[in-house]
Amino acid sequence: METKKTVAVYVRKSREEETEDTLKRQQAVLTELCERNNWNYDVYTEVGSSQELDRPELQKMLSRVKLFHYDAVVSSDQDRLSRNVGHLDQIKQTLVNAGCLFVTPSRIYDFKKDDDDFISDIQSVLSKQEYQKIKARLIRGSRQSARDGNWLGKKAPIGYKYNRDTKKLELSEDSPVIEKIFQLYVDGLSTKDIAYKFSNERVKTLVNMTWTPAGVTRLLSNVVYAGHSLYGKTNQKKIDGKRITAYTDESEQILVENTHEPIVSQELFDQVQQLKKERNSRPPALKLGKHKFSGLIRCGICGAVHSFQTSRYNRKRISSCQTRTYTTGNSYTVCPNKGANLSEFEELFYSYFSQHVKQLEQYVDLIKANGTNDAPDYAQEIESKIKQIAKLNNDIRRVQQGFMMEIFTQAEARVQIQQLKQQIKILEEQVNELKESGNVTELDRVELTLEKMKRFLTHGDKLPEREANTILLELMETIVYTKTDKEMSIKIVMK
Template sequence: MELKNKIKRVAIYLRKSPNNEGEETEETLAKHRKRLLDIAEKNNWESKLFQEVGSSMDENRPEYQKMICEIKENLFDAVLSVNLARVTRDDAETPKFMSLLRQEDVLFVTDSERIYDLEIQEDWQALKFTGFVNNWEYENIKAQLRKGKKDSAKLGRWSNGTPPFGYIYNPLEKRVEIDKEQAKGVKLAFQLVLDGIGVDNIAINLNQLGYRTKRGNLFSGKSIERMIRSEIYKGWIVSNRLKGRNTHQGKIRPKEQWIIVKDAIKPCIIDEKTWDLANEKLTQRQSLAPRARQRRHGLSNLIKCALCGRTHSVTIRKDRKQKKELKPCNRKDPLGNSCYNRGLNYNSMMDLIITRIKIRREEIIAELKNLKEESQPFDSKAIKIQLIEERMKKVEKALKMLQIQLEEDLISLEEFKERKKYVHEN
């Protein structure tokens, strides 16, 4: 009774597992909520509810982190939850959570009204042992889920979330079935790859025909590449590919840890031979890009299109006496509309860069001169002078780098001498 009397304000934490961690329902969550609220009301405790759906192994849960912050602000005398497993089962996070409760002198209360005072060694050890058991139980659950996924895949059942474009999920059969209309788009994408068309142009083709991704977005080159690389289109189900969760897709496990079940989906959209040929073709096409990038120039990867942001590349016009030019942009948006930036003569761009560096150099020299003439305390002026001199060094370094680029046979020797003389004189 003495511990109960110490409690005036409690943080009630409720968590429902994601679907892939168990069979919990909204009804289960409602029962837990009512049970804990009844305990708080019976004991005349002021309460604040923290409720969310998330994994007990994820310490970045928004409501959990919010509760942690408020515990540190001394807003609660106790944390009330169904059990420790509802709060955390992670073997790294559990001792951190327990240490925080002990540090802030906050009690932990379960739905059986068992109160843990972590200043008492016996309570600390009991709760720590509970955390160990929770983590052991969680790892067993994960192992059973992985086994269940593998068994389901062998039976042709789908357990990898929303099926990809071209398939729909049949919840009664727990299988994926072909969406006939979307399957036409998938077959078209594979055929265009075999025809030597790039993934960006394939995306434009699908978008113009009215196809959209599962989320209703326009296709992109990346989404087409993921489609071509996905084994599901040849009837395979691949599970346990990703480890953990993040904003995008998690870390990829070593391939020997993947759960691969061949011929799990019948019929499939693409036969295995077509899938292999398309992937080989895509790999060959992607391997061409590095060879094109080996030919670097003074402005390589430095000039961006002001209209669409694409990096301009440099071309040598054999029909114009090896004249260098920044290539026209011609980048297409997802619907096939081309950027109208027509590029620029390479030497003209060099002139613009040299002129801009010269202007900036003069601005810094003038700023440095004015600063030296001002009557300021010595220490303040010295710091500013040092900063400006450092900027001057950067500008001088840029001029040297530009001269080196000009010397790399990017312009004629006469042009190089003329420009070098111009820079020194100014």
């Protein structure tokens, strides 16, 4: 008596497809085919792109195929599995390895046979061409819909609500808030001032907007508030499994004017854009690139990192601290830490740096005199970390088994495995560091640091700015800088 076959029925609908009963129609045809042939079947159904391989239901089905659970995979066409040639080849290889056939309503494929594999490849090329045509039609349709004034965004911007009947934007109760932001900016308040003012006054919106300078800047830059719609400003590409957002070229963007009622006039919007440009631009003479002290000088009063500039007399300067402390309303005080000519700062810095070199030389002499030059023994600590790595690898295998047994979903398993692998990576780095440290004595370590410090003290002024900055970042944590009156003080915090 012949054993009854067990098959997997795979049903997929693309996100772009608008027909809601597409999945039901596919499933009905395929399950009828199974029942007509007296096959046992499991149904896997999902909505997802044909260009993505990590669809949850597809991966769940393939994992069971690998365990020889099915005699065949049944689908309406092979493009339901994938329209991506590379991905389809991977799926076909999985079926071949498991001795699993692929069945459609019109044909049974055995990909181990050259003829079936050849026909499949031809269909794959045709399917890809059809996909490109569908994509082009969707883009043309979107452009025309946008030109008709319909809102195509995923959600309505703050200040508007979406009318499902007209498919257009309408003013919401938040629109006065947006109008006030534009007016305050023209009146002289910065984005930081506006964010603080709205946070302090507990200004609320329907989406519970958190007021930040960056958030206010995005609102001020959005052309939607002048009554226009802009689409395609960014796009998403999938790189190494991650979606990366990037800005598109202006030629690829769709700007449709006067699609809805504006919150601010075109004149006010243009005025704000001009003000933003003027406030954010600095004369080229005042700009200064990477400097040897970049990222190192911290304010001794508030802890902020100081920046650098070139004065009108072409002198390099440490900028005054710009940290604001708000009191009530829009009033604030600025940190009193003043700027200074870089030449004055460097003179004081090299004096203090020389003292650190002398102290380190004395420490080297002390080590040599006491004979405390044994390399530390990290063997026990290394062994402990290796055992932890082995345990984490076992945990990964248990999660994989749990996924196979359907204890975890694919998403849950992936998250757990990623976390475990991250822990393993950290432990492996620690083991390597301990092994390297175990071969270096305290004297070797201090003498190496001392050599770098002496080299910088002798040749620091001759090094390129970036190279000098890299050396200083290796040697020290920060330089605490204070100058309130004419007197300057610094403190070098070494690593």
